Structures are given as structure tokens and as C-alpha cells.
Amino acid sequence: MSDIATGTARTAASRTGERRVVEESGRSLLSGVLIGIGVAGFVDETVFHQLLHWHHFYDKSTPTVGLVSDGLFHAVSWACIVAGLFLFADIRRRRTYWHLRFLAGFCFGLGGFQLYDGTIQHKLLRLHQIRYHVSILPYDLVWNIIAAVVLVVGIVLYLRSTQHHPAPRAAVVGRT
16 A cells, blocks of 8 residues: 555544544533432422422412423423433443533533523523512522523533543554
């Protein structure tokens, strides 16, 4: 095999290895995002809906509709956790788990859900507020600032993971 052909094969193998690393890191990131969304939803639903009774997922109807909406919200949260755990188990089985990408994804899921909830659901769609019959501003500020902090932590972890990533596994190219 000529040097040109060998160089081309090595370049192709290198690109394939790099693509595999990107796919593997994406699976770790996605697993973290799904689990982060599920955990955020579970904590929100358990603490604010069930224990404190501050609101339901949908507060613009009867209490029965509110409870049904909470149940559906709870089911979707758990579905995210289950899907994320199945993906996590698969990447662990394949030995492609990327810890910093998973943690970054977890923070993106958790913080992203909370920021979405605090801005889109609370303010834009007005499905519910954090709490009723009190001055809402302090609650909104704390809710959204915590979300932003968690997202910034996710960004820092993601950026660190791009500096400390495993080397691509290139295919072995035969010698002539």
C-alpha cells in the first residue's frame, strides 16, 4: 500500500475515531440531561405540589384537573429519569461513559428545566405561579437565579470536558 493510501486510511480512521468520541460524549451528555430534567421535575412536583401545596402543574381549572396535571407531570418526570438511566447503563456497558459530560448534561437538564419552568410556564403561559397570595418577586428571583447558577456550572463543566477528553480510538491500519 502506498504512503498516500496509508495516509488517507489513517485520516479516515482518525475522523471515524473522532466521530465516535463525539457520539459517545453526546450520549453521556444526553443521559445527564434526561436525568437532570427528571430530577428537577420530581423535586418540583414532590416539594411544591405535594408537600407544600403551593401550586399544581395547571392551576387554571378545578383542583381535580390540577391533580391530574400533577400526575401527568410526575409520569413524564419519571419517564425522563428511566430513559436517562437506560442510556446511562448502556454507555457504562459499552465503557464509553464520560463523567464531565454527564455532569454537564445533568446541570443543563436541571437548570434548563427550572429556568423554563420559571420563565415560560410561570410568566409566559401562566400555567401556575410558584406561590399564591404572597409577594411573588422574591420567589421568582430565587427560583430563576438558582436555575441560572446551575446552568453556569453546567457550562463550566462542559468547557472543562472539552479540554480533558479521552483520545479518539483510531482503527488499526494494516501495514504493507
